[in-house]
Amino acid sequence: MTSLSGHEGRRTAVGQLLFAELLIGSVGVFVHESGQDAVTAVFYRCLFGGLFLLIWGLARGHLRGLWQERALLRGAVVSGVLLVLNWVALFAGMARSSIGVATMVYHFFPFVMLLLAALLLGERTRPADLGWTLLAFVGVVGSADPVRMWRHADATYLVGIGMTLLAAGLCGASLLMSRQLGKQRPFALVMLQCWVGVAMLAGFSSTGVFHAGWHWGWLVGLGVIHSGIVYVLFYSSYARLPVASIAVMAFIYPLVTLVLDYLVYGHRLVPVQFAGLALIVLGTLGVNLKWTLWPAPARRACVPE
16 A cells, blocks of 8 residues: 555656646746846746745745754855846847757756866766766757857857856856755745845846736746746655656756747757757766766676686
């Protein structure tokens, strides 16, 4: 009976995570359809997401005793600044290249996190992981369509790719900080990061948003769905799933983005970009699932003479 209930719990967690990845894959469409600049879009993502998480956290008791945890509060401020700047850079990159291309380039952030952990925290990294990281970096180059960049890309496209790479670096740094801080209270950490974003961007958000229109629906959705519901689903499923399952399901996000970018905006990808995406997926799986790049040498049996 216990085994059956555990199996059912895992199936529920898989369903929750699948739904969350499907939702987060539409974030670029919400940003584009809102018609707002990157800073304004991120401000309202933080505002509406923070309000949703605050209400949910109070109702569920996730925020009890939060203000007494000084280390968490200090860490949330620093990691929140990095997270918010990452969102701004990502949305700006999407606006200057395309939703699909920016999402693929952005998915280099797990490897930024790996390299920063090795350089700054002295964490030991397997040689195979470095190889998979290099392979994924080749994928990032391919996903940006280097032929177009060399022959036809204008300055706007190049700036978009550069801003997306900057977003990946900021995201990796933010996640590296949040990994330890959010082990016990990840929900509270995300809520605090959203409110850090509100405080950071309140004076820079465009006042042109203050008129009736459909853009409010997209902005509310951006906050409630992509910073609220998605994170509730993420954190309620992570605790019940092995890392391997989480790593594999993470690739639903860029795939959904590519499909929506094609269906909604007609942005076709060339073969080299598909190859780049495949290398990013392969490299990420290699790191997360601890694959080896070459078979281990066979051990010689000790035969007594």
